[in-house]
Amino acid sequence: MSATTKSRGSEVARPKTQPVTLGQLDNYIAFHLRLAQNASFNAFKRKAGEADLRPGRFAVMAIIEGNPGITPLALSRASGRDKSTITPVLRGLERDGLIARSRIEADRRSHALFLTPAGEAMLQTLTEAAAEHDRELDAIVGDKKHELIALLRRIVATLD
Amino acid sequence: MSATTKSRGSEVARPKTQPVTLGQLDNYIAFHLRLAQNASFNAFKRKAGEADLRPGRFAVMAIIEGNPGITPLALSRASGRDKSTITPVLRGLERDGLIARSRIEADRRSHALFLTPAGEAMLQTLTEAAAEHDRELDAIVGDKKHELIALLRRIVATLD
DNA sequence: CGCAACTAGTTTTAGATCAAACGATCATCA
DNA sequence: TGATGATCGTTTGATCTAAAACTAGTTGCG
Numbered sequence: 001m002s003a004t005t006k007s008r009g010s011e012v013a014r015p016k017t018q019p020v021t022l023g024q025l026d027n028y029i030a031f032h033l034r035l036a037q038n039a040s041f042n043a044f045k046r047k048a049g050e051a052d053l054r055p056g057r058f059a060v061m062a063i064i065e066g067n068p069g070i071t072p073l074a075l076s077r078a079s080g081r082d083k084s085t086i087t088p089v090l091r092g093l094e095r096d097g098l099i100a101r102s103r104i105e106a107d108r109r110s111h112a113l114f115l116t117p118a119g120e121a122m123l124q125t126l127t128e129a130a131a132e133h134d135r136e137l138d139a140i141v142g143d144k145k146h147e148l149i150a151l152l153r154r155i156v157a158t159l160d
Numbered sequence: 161m162s163a164t165t166k167s168r169g170s171e172v173a174r175p176k177t178q179p180v181t182l183g184q185l186d187n188y189i190a191f192h193l194r195l196a197q198n199a200s201f202n203a204f205k206r207k208a209g210e211a212d213l214r215p216g217r218f219a220v221m222a223i224i225e226g227n228p229g230i231t232p233l234a235l236s237r238a239s240g241r242d243k244s245t246i247t248p249v250l251r252g253l254e255r256d257g258l259i260a261r262s263r264i265e266a267d268r269r270s271h272a273l274f275l276t277p278a279g280e281a282m283l284q285t286l287t288e289a290a291a292e293h294d295r296e297l298d299a300i301v302g303d304k305k306h307e308l309i310a311l312l313r314r315i316v317a318t319l320d
Numbered sequence: 321c322g323c324a325a326c327t328a329g330t331t332t333t334a335g336a337t338c339a340a341a342c343g344a345t346c347a348t349c350a
Numbered sequence: 351t352g353a354t355g356a357t358c359g360t361t362t363g364a365t366c367t368a369a370a371a372c373t374a375g376t377t378g379c380g
Binding site: 042 | 357358359360361362368
């Protein structure tokens, strides 16, 4: 490895961000996965600033919509997060009147989750913002979208 | 949406994890990206328990190795994390004698970062563990690896 | 020169996340 | 029936992260 003789020539037009070698990292799927997720997350948040759109909230509400009566535990597994992180999200959603929890009489440890009408309306609004973001991603990956999702899904399924 | 008549038949061989509909989420690249990154990260951590292998540490050391004399700010950009999160990592690495910081005389605000011999040795050990993990990912994606990384890289480049 | 605007790194504050421990409830089986 | 062990949801503690405020140093320009 040559000592990367830093070209600090005084006339070089200030290389705002000098190129950085990623080295072995550049060949790691895990690393690029993190970078991409991070970039996606940040872009999402940028758009989200407008609405009260937090990614976690959106995912939770969307899953409840698709699975009315789902329990918090199943919800946590579907959304890929620990069950303990679901608790505060649900509390916030309930406080804001967007979801309703009802005890399941057959198993009084569990709760059944539903969207309220206000929740349905809110989800519809959030969906538009989210769809806009994902259209951006769609444009980036083009016709490889299906293949990309299939690969990501396989990673999740295999690694548990 | 039919009320998902939950098949709670008493003789059904306990459906450990009843199928959950992801709904619109299932078509979102961003969502699958998060799930996959999460699964990868957790699998990594599982293996990492053995060594003192924290993903952040590993990435930082690998980038320093590939770019001796790099500054913390450039490092934060390359690793996709905020500069303020780099500080404690560097402090820990320096405390453990794995990196060295030296002031840059040309700009006394900046620090140049290097791996110490102990750091080089440690990185080599960590690399083996990391490589093992990424081989797992390689096996999952098979010959699509190159394409997958290209897609992820394009996402990062486009979304900034 | 000397002031204003900018940059590098740190500290502080706030939020998200996981893991482990806990109370309440349920299932199993003698 | 009654005790043991499992499961659901919550709480607590630790770690990781970003954003904003701050200090020290630098650059530009009158």
